[in-house]
Amino acid sequence: MTKGLIGLDWGSTQLRAYRYDDQGQVLEKRALPYGIRHLPEGGFPAAFAQAVEHWPELPVLACGMVGSRHGWLEVPYLDTPTSVDRLAGALTALNAAGRTLHLVPGLRDPSRPDVMRGEETQVVGVLAQAPDVARRGCLLLPGTHSKWVSLRDGHVTGFATVMTGELFALLTQHSILGAALPPAVDDEQAFRRGVDAARESGAAGALSRLFSARSLMLDGSLPPASVTDYLSGLLIGDELRIAVAAGWADASSSIHMVGEGALCDRYLRAASIFGLTIHQAPDATTSHGLWRIADAAGLISTQATA
Amino acid sequence: MTKGLIGLDWGSTQLRAYRYDDQGQVLEKRALPYGIRHLPEGGFPAAFAQAVEHWPELPVLACGMVGSRHGWLEVPYLDTPTSVDRLAGALTALNAAGRTLHLVPGLRDPSRPDVMRGEETQVVGVLAQAPDVARRGCLLLPGTHSKWVSLRDGHVTGFATVMTGELFALLTQHSILGAALPPAVDDEQAFRRGVDAARESGAAGALSRLFSARSLMLDGSLPPASVTDYLSGLLIGDELRIAVAAGWADASSSIHMVGEGALCDRYLRAASIFGLTIHQAPDATTSHGLWRIADAAGLISTQATA
Numbered sequence: 294m295t296k297g298l299i300g301l302d303w304g305s306t307q308l309r310a311y312r313y314d315d316q317g318q319v320l321e322k323r324a325l326p327y328g329i330r331h332l333p334e335g336g337f338p339a340a341f342a343q344a345v346e347h348w349p350e351l352p353v354l355a356c357g358m359v360g361s362r363h364g365w366l367e368v369p370y371l372d373t374p375t376s377v378d379r380l381a382g383a384l385t386a387l388n389a390a391g392r393t394l395h396l397v398p399g400l401r402d403p404s405r406p407d408v409m410r411g412e413e414t415q416v417v418g419v420l421a422q423a424p425d426v427a428r429r430g431c432l433l434l435p436g437t438h439s440k441w442v443s444l445r446d447g448h449v450t451g452f453a454t455v456m457t458g459e460l461f462a463l464l465t466q467h468s469i470l471g472a473a474l475p476p477a478v479d480d481e482q483a484f485r486r487g488v489d490a491a492r493e494s495g496a497a498g499a500l501s502r503l504f505s506a507r508s509l510m511l512d513g514s515l516p517p518a519s520v521t522d523y524l525s526g527l528l529i530g531d532e533l534r535i536a537v538a539a540g541w542a543d544a545s546s547s548i549h550m551v552g553e554g555a556l557c558d559r560y561l562r563a564a565s566i567f568g569l570t571i572h573q574a575p576d577a578t579t580s581h582g583l584w585r586i587a588d589a590a591g592l593i594s595t596q597a598t599a
Numbered sequence: 600m601t602k603g604l605i606g607l608d609w610g611s612t613q614l615r616a617y618r619y620d621d622q623g624q625v626l627e628k629r630a631l632p633y634g635i636r637h638l639p640e641g642g643f644p645a646a647f648a649q650a651v652e653h654w655p656e657l658p659v660l661a662c663g664m665v666g667s668r669h670g671w672l673e674v675p676y677l678d679t680p681t682s683v684d685r686l687a688g689a690l691t692a693l694n695a696a697g698r699t700l701h702l703v704p705g706l707r708d709p710s711r712p713d714v715m716r717g718e719e720t721q722v723v724g725v726l727a728q729a730p731d732v733a734r735r736g737c738l739l740l741p742g743t744h745s746k747w748v749s750l751r752d753g754h755v756t757g758f759a760t761v762m763t764g765e766l767f768a769l770l771t772q773h774s775i776l777g778a779a780l781p782p783a784v785d786d787e788q789a790f791r792r793g794v795d796a797a798r799e800s801g802a803a804g805a806l807s808r809l810f811s812a813r814s815l816m817l818d819g820s821l822p823p824a825s826v827t828d829y830l831s832g833l834l835i836g837d838e839l840r841i842a843v844a845a846g847w848a849d850a851s852s853s854i855h856m857v858g859e860g861a862l863c864d865r866y867l868r869a870a871s872i873f874g875l876t877i878h879q880a881p882d883a884t885t886s887h888g889l890w891r892i893a894d895a896a897g898l899i900s901t902q903a904t905a
Contacts, residue, residue, distance in 0.1 A: 362817070401818070408814045438775075438810060454810035456774075463769045468762075469744075497845040498804035500837060504744060504760035508714045511668070512707070531806060539803040 295349040298593055300583030301341075301394075303359035304411055305330050309579075310344040312351070315593065317584040319577075321348075329358045329365075337365040338389050345392075352592040354583050356397035357411035360385070365394075370401035370408055374450045377417050381589035397586055402451045409452060411579075412440050414586065415551050416449060418578030421585040426549050431542050432574065433550045435560050437462075439532055441541045453541060457532045458556075464528075465521055470506045475518045481562075483519035487526025488563045491534050499531035529563045542569060549574040601655040604899055606889030607647075607700075609665035610717055611636050615885075616650040618657070621899065623890040625883075627654075635664045635671075643671040644695050651698075658898040660889050662703035663717035666691070671700075676707035676714055680756045683723050687895035703892055708757045715758060717885075718746050720892065721857050722755060724884030727891040732855050737848050738880065739856045741866050743768075745838055747847045759847060763838045764862075770834075771827055776812045783827035787868075792821075793832025794869045797840050805837035835869045848875060855880040 296315035301308065306328035312321040327333055327340035335342075337359070345353070360368035368385045384395040399410030412434050420427040432442040437458035443450045465471035487506075491499040506524050509515035515523055536542040548564070550557055551574045564571040575581070587593055602621035607614065612634035618627040633639055633646035641648075643665070651659070666674035674691045690701040705716030718740050726733040738748040743764035749756045771777035793812075797805040812830050815821035821829055842848040854870070856863055857880045870877040881887070893899055 401814075405808075405811060406814045406818050406820075407810060408817055453807065454814075455807060456809050459774055460806075460809075463773055467769055467773050468765055495844070496802035496804075497841045498802075498806065500766075500804065500806060501759065501761060501841045501845055502711075503762050503766075504713060505711060508707075508712045508760075511714055512712050514712075535803045535807045538801070539807055 295351065296593065297351050298584060298587050299345055299348060299351045299353045300580060301344065301353065301355035302357055302579045303355050304328050304357045308340060308344055311580045311583065312348050313584055319580055329363060341389055350392070352587065353392055353394045354397065354587045354592060355394055356414040356583060360396040360398065361410055366396060368396045368398045371398045373400055373402045373452065374448045375400065376448050377420060377585060377589050380413065380417065381586050384590055395590065395592060400449060400452070404451060405453060407452060407454050409440055414582035415578040416442055417585050418582030419549065419551060419574045420447065421581050422575040423549070426574065431546055431548050433548050433560070433571070435550065435552055435556055441536055443541070453539065455532045455535060457528050461525060461528050464524055470520065470524060474520055477521035478518040480519035480522045483515060483522040484526040484559070485566060487523040488530035488566045491527050491530030492567060494534070498534065499527050502527065525559060526563065529559055533563055533567045533569060544568050547572055551578050601657060602899065603657050604890060604893050605651055605654060605657045605659045606886060607650065607659065607661035607665070608663055608885045609661050610634050610663040614646055614650055617886045617889065618654050619890055625886055635669060647695055656698065658893065659698055659700045660703065660893045660898060661700055662720040662889060666702040666705065667716055672702060674702045674704045677704040679706055679708045679758065680754045681706065682754050683726060683891060683895050686719065686723065687892050690896055701896065701898060706755060706758070710757060711759060713758060713760050715746055720888035721884040722748055722888070723891050724888030725855065725857060725880045726753060727887050728881040732880065737852055737854050739854050739866070739877070741856065741858055741862055747842055749847065759845065761838045761841060763834050767831060767834050770830055776826065776830060780826055781824045784824040786825035786828045789821060789825035789828040790832040790865070791872060793829040794836035794872045797833050797836025798873060800840070804840065805833050808833065831865060832869065835865055839869055839873045839875060850874050853878055857884050
């Protein structure tokens with residue numbers, strides 16, 4: 294019988310499927326536009342059937358919004374502090390078309406409270422690949438809702454969300470700051486100026502400077518096409534200012550960032566202005582995390598003995 | 600010949616017209632839906648003609664967005680620190696349908712920079728009626744773009760904008776925090792909880808807690824219909840936190856607030872949680888301010904001798 298695993302990274306806008314061999318190597322990947330907000334006719338079962346079509350009858354592990362209130366089946370959050378083993382022991386099973394799907398729970402930090410769903414699997418992916426970060430680390434997952442995660446001795450001890458990406462989108466698309474602007478141009482100087490403004494805002498914070506995106510433009514010292522980059526710098530800079538003020542990160546500790554591309558590059562540039570060090574965390578964290586959780590849950594060996 | 604004044608409070612969404620007698624008493628008021636974004640056919644001249652129809656040929660003084668870049672005629676900002684006399688000496692004249700309109704400049708605080716247009720006339724209205732505040736005061740004008748104004752010896756020494764009202768609208772109407780909520784109900788406890796969260800956020804600020812509007816709701820400890828009041832408390836609370844952190848206000852100084860109604864009532868309740876004292880500033884500030892500026896500019900006596 295074939296050994297291995299099928300992993301699903303099932304978020305709001307996309308469904309990614311991975312087929313692994315029995316050593317955890319990804320043999321095949323699929324990306325479907327069937328996030329939980331954009332399901333095909335037939336809903337979750339139809340999307341699932343398409344994602345695994347012609348693949349062998351392997352155990353299936355899924356993470357992400359598929360386990361949320363508006364997903365296929367709501368899976369309760371697991372409280373921090375927690376480990377990979379506790380996460381693996383808290384899977385919820387769901388039967389569909391003769392297969393059993395196992396769903397990864399999201400995490401909840403009861404001290405705030407704060408929640409994540411999907412990112413916990415990325416965090417596990419880092420833990421699986423970077424033991425030094427797992428011992429004592431600060432993990433940053435930038436995005437629509439950036440997550441700052443504290444790790445200690447292989448446990449997720451807590452985390453917090455900053456809505457930087459969503460605020461940026463709201464302000465550029467719907468607020469007076471983004472109204473009637475010409476198409477944005479890349480302006481590194483404007484970006485750095487925004488980061489500086491956030492840093493200089495101190496305990497008041499960047500909300501006390503938000504309107505400067507308009508007043509500097511009216512003043513003639515910020516070109517209208519550069520307002521977007523200024524706002525990006527102001528909000529990313531404020532996220533870093535918050536991380537320091539709240540004690541999530543400091544100049545003596547390294548921040549490990551999950552992700553790549555233009556957005557992560559902005560965080561790197563902003564961090565250097567703050568005197569913070571950001572390292573790139575290992576890549577392909579979700580597929581690694583799914584494998585690691587399935588392994589800890591005994592899903593792979595269970596199948597082998599079936 | 601008739602003596603007196605016509606004053607126009609001409610903003611983005613409304614045009615208010617006041618006819619004064621020669622002592623500054625308002626004899627007649629008109630409100631038209633012709634803000635500069637919603638002009639009738641015929642544009643500014645037609646809106647103006649309608650606002651002053653059948654009124655005597657009095658001097659006309661206008662403040663607000665009518666003097667902005669997208670207004671009838673752009674009037675340059677006047678830098679702080681400034682006084683009523685300097686403001687009155689910086690009017691710009693515009694000829695329309697045989698009448699002369701005098702436009703009040705907005706103010707610019709070059710130290711930030713920050714700008715206001717329209718609120719400067721409200722500030723003058725307070726100065727004209729409350730000499731104690733004019734000597735040394737902190738003026739708060741809550742709204743879409745709240746203004747915090749420092750007064751000293753009858754001068755506006757500086758000011759800052761916090762976009763509290765606009766952020767609240769963006770977050771409730773367009774963000775995930777406001778998505779799929781039932782109609783909001785009044786929940787004083789949720790409002791106070793939001794204010795508390797802002798206060799407790801300390802130097803990190805309320806952006807570090809923004810996502811709690813969702814996580815508390817998912818957690819079951821904040822009813823979905825109360826999320827709006829929680830967000831209102833969080834944002835108004837953060838504005839007060841910023842004011843203290845930035846040194847615009849402190850527990851030993853009184854804050855004088857311009858405005859009335861439900862929004863101002865929220866600021867009063869939030870201030871009491873912060874241990875700050877807010878006094879209600881004198882009412883009808885724009886109409887008083889227009890008269891005071893016209894008087895300082897000699898517009899009323901000029902007309903009398905014409």
